[in-house]
Each structure stands twice: as structure tokens, then as C-alpha cells.
Amino acid sequence: MKARFRAALAALALSAAGLAPAAQAGDFMVTLLGTASPAPRPDRSGPSTLIEAGDQKVLIDAGRNVPVRLWQLGVPIGRLDATILTHFHSDHTAGLPDIWLTGWIATPYGGRKAPFRVIGPTGTQALTDGLKTAYDADVQIRLVDEKNPPEGIEIATTEFDQGGVIFDQGGLKITAFETDHGEHIKPNYGMVAEYDGRKVVLSGDTTFDPRVTEQARGADLLIHELGTAHPDLSQQDHARRVLAHHATPRQAGEVFAEAQPKLAVFTHLVMLSDKAHPAPSLSDIVAETRQTYGGPLMIGEDLMTFDIGRDGVASYIRD
Ligand SMILES: [Zn+2]
Ligand SMILES: [Zn+2]
Numbered sequence: 001m002k003a004r005f006r007a008a009l010a011a012l013a014l015s016a017a018g019l020a021p022a023a024q025a026g027d028f029m030v031t032l033l034g035t036a037s038p039a040p041r042p043d044r045s046g047p048s049t050l051i052e053a054g055d056q057k058v059l060i061d062a063g064r065n066v067p068v069r070l071w072q073l074g075v076p077i078g079r080l081d082a083t084i085l086t087h088f089h090s091d092h093t094a095g096l097p098d099i100w101l102t103g104w105i106a107t108p109y110g111g112r113k114a115p116f117r118v119i120g121p122t123g124t125q126a127l128t129d130g131l132k133t134a135y136d137a138d139v140q141i142r143l144v145d146e147k148n149p150p151e152g153i154e155i156a157t158t159e160f161d162q163g164g165v166i167f168d169q170g171g172l173k174i175t176a177f178e179t180d181h182g183e184h185i186k187p188n189y190g191m192v193a194e195y196d197g198r199k200v201v202l203s204g205d206t207t208f209d210p211r212v213t214e215q216a217r218g219a220d221l222l223i224h225e226l227g228t229a230h231p232d233l234s235q236q237d238h239a240r241r242v243l244a245h246h247a248t249p250r251q252a253g254e255v256f257a258e259a260q261p262k263l264a265v266f267t268h269l270v271m272l273s274d275k276a277h278p279a280p281s282l283s284d285i286v287a288e289t290r291q292t293y294g295g296p297l298m299i300g301e302d303l304m305t306f307d308i309g310r311d312g313v314a315s316y317i318r319d
Contacts, residue, residue: 028053028195028308030221031318032300033069037227037270038091045069045302046091047268049202049223053172053195059083060191060202062095067102069302071109072319078103078112078152082167084174085120086204087181087188088127097131101138104152115154119166121176121187128155163189171195177215179206182245190215198308201261205268207244208251216259220308223300224252225268228285230277239272246270249285253292260295263313267300 029052034045046063050070057080059066067077077099086092096118103112118128132139132155142148160166160176167174173194181188181204190204192215201216203209203224216222227246233239247255249266256264266289271279280288282299289297298304298315305318 028198028200029305030193030200030223030308031073031305032223032265032267032302033059033066034063034095035267035269035300035302035304036063036091037268038089039271040064043302044269046094047205048092048095049267050075051172051174051193051200053193054170056081056170056172058167058172058174058193059099060193061086061092062099063091064094066095067098067109070099072303076103076109076111078105078110080117081169082117082119084167084191085118085124085127086176086191086202087121087185088123089185089205092205093127096127097135100131100153100155101135104148105142106146106148112152113149114151115156116152117156117158119158119160121189122159122161123187124159125157128157131155161187177211179204179209179211181205181207185245192219195308198310200306200308201259203247203252203255205245206247208247208254210255213255213258216255216261219259219261221263221265221306221313222256222259222261223265223267224255225270226252226266226285227270227272228280228288229272230280233272233274233277242270242272249288250291253289256289256293256295256297263296263298263306263315264293265298265300265304265306269299 031050033048036044045065047061048063048066049060051058100116103110163177166176175192176189179190191202193200199219200221201219203212226249227243229239273279303319307314
């Protein structure tokens, strides 16, 4: 058994005590579609999280390979009610044109007939306008050649310029809140998803930020990012700059300890390495988190689903 997988199992075991024994087959589910950072990894796709609540399906960020992950779940790429962006780092947006264009193709995996709905911070309109320009040739070809419905390739963009409710439909409410991802990385937001009395908080990309703690107090599920590296590597210029934009496992543990979610989960694993400095293992990450937090904890994997029940959060890999 590979060390990485063994470590993941250890993390799962750590979380078991915090899980309700019989979480109901719920109508509020959150699935990690991609758990990586910009690092190109075959096992971890770019950052993206699917929220399913009642009949609503909303994507938070659209990283590399996310259309593949959606279809692995059997969710047609054209089925999304909205795609929400937290910020403009390319690891969070690289999958956006793929979702837009592939979701329009008249197949079981595409099939969108209504406009592609994108909600994001100020600047999102410029991004989607740019996509229309960049992919105009493909759009024109498919309109005349495949006769795909013209409405399905429209983009309905909504921008927000401060925290607040940005999506409220079918009982699912999503609220953006500002977080600190670094001096030059603005705008930047975390997200709160609420449905039928249950609450899930996504830190988004952030340094240690008490605003995440405030939002996550009493949440059913807190999904937090992290950044880590070998101590020697973390002193080098580029690594130091990157890590300054993320929370260490120890810092995330402080957020978890204060907010006390029913379950805390890591995603967006920034695990820097080079030839001389292998990245810390998942066991190392758990151990560092345990310096500040003793509660239910998991390290996310692609396609890991959390079923947010009334009595607890159940988790499993959905494939
Ligand atoms: Zn990122
Ligand atoms: Zn970022």
C-alpha cells in the first residue's frame, strides 16, 4: 500500500469518532471535485467543490479537470445551476471554458439549453467576455455545424463587490465573505452554503483569517485550504512568497479549534517540493494540525462526498 494512501486512511480513522453513526441519506451534499493547488497532479484535480442541495447544483470554482470529475459523478456538465468564483487565480478558473463549452454540446454529458450562469467578484464580466472572444470560432462552428441551441452558449454573468448573499435559489443560500489571501490577491472570498438549517463553510484560498472562524462557528462542515513545505524549502524566496498566501496546518487547526465544526476537512493542498525537499506527507499534515486541534478531521481526496445530515456528516468516495 502506498504511503500516501495509508496516511489518508489514518486521517479517516482519526475522523471516525466525530461522525454520526447513521447519517441519513441527505439532500445536502458537498463533493470535492478537485483538491490540488496549481501543481499538475494526476490524482488531484484543480480546486473545485460541488454543492448539491435539493434540486440545486452549484459549483464553487472551476479548476483543471473538473468537467471530468463532474461526469465521473454522473452529473452532466450542462446541468449546473451556477458556477461561483472565489478569486481569479488561474487554478480556480482554468476549467471554466471547458465547463462552458463542453456543457453546451448536445450529449448526455453536456446538454445545456439555458445560459451558462457565472457569479463572481468584480472582474468576472471581463473574464467571461474574454472567453467569448477567445472561443468565438468554436462557438460559430458548433452553431452552424451541430445546431446546438444558441441560448445554451450565452453567459449570464453576475458580479459582486462585497460580501453578502450571492445565490439564493431553491432553498440554497450562498454567502460570500472576504478573506486575506495576500496583499495583491484581491478580490478574494470564502463561501458559506446554507440549506434547510445546515451550514457548510469553504475558506477558499486564505491565510490564517479569523473571519473564517467567525463564519464557521457551529458549521456542520468546514472545508479549509492549507500550504506546507519542508522547513528548508519554505525559507527559499518563491516558496516563502507562496506559503505567505496560505494557512499552515497548525493555523488551520486553530481555526477548527475555535469554530468547532462537526467536521473539518482539508482541501486545496499546497504541498511545495523540489528534488532536495520532498513535501510533507499527509501524516505530517495531520500531526501538525493535531498541535492545535483535536476534533474530527479529514484530508480531502478528489470525489470525496460529504452528506450533511441533521445529526452529523457522513463521508465517502463517490465514483
Ligand atoms: Zn488556489
Ligand atoms: Zn489563490
